[in-house]
Amino acid sequence: MNEYQTSASQYDLFKATGNYNTVAFVEKVLGLVGEAGETADKIKKILRDKDGVIDEHDKVEVTKELGDVLWYVASIARYLDVPLEDVAKMNLEKLESRNKRNLLHGEGDNR
Numbered sequence: 001m002n003e004y005q006t007s008a009s010q011y012d013l014f015k016a017t018g019n020y021n022t023v024a025f026v027e028k029v030l031g032l033v034g035e036a037g038e039t040a041d042k043i044k045k046i047l048r049d050k051d052g053v054i055d056e057h058d059k060v061e062v063t064k065e066l067g068d069v070l071w072y073v074a075s076i077a078r079y080l081d082v083p084l085e086d087v088a089k090m091n092l093e094k095l096e097s098r099n100k101r102n103l104l105h106g107e108g109d110n111r
């Protein structure tokens, strides 16, 4: 994951790192929201227009959008000087902890 993060950084048009108080950083946050929306829109249209049946073309198109989401996640983490591997590990640790405590359902970021 860290190799991906490093490789992905070459496509940051701002060529900036390590400073989250910049237009470049905000552009990444807005980009993440935009790409998440594009992913949701693709799924919405599959549900609306194709009775929810996902064919191979749809899978490719949704996968492309997920890649765009991943790029922005990796970029935001890079601006925060956080390895992408740490993002993934912390997420799994959080989910494992919740699962052990039977708290996968419910609300609250830090349950």
Ligand SMILES: [Mg+2]
Pocket (backbone or CB within 6 Å): 035, 038, 064, 065, 068
């Ligand atoms: Mg996209």
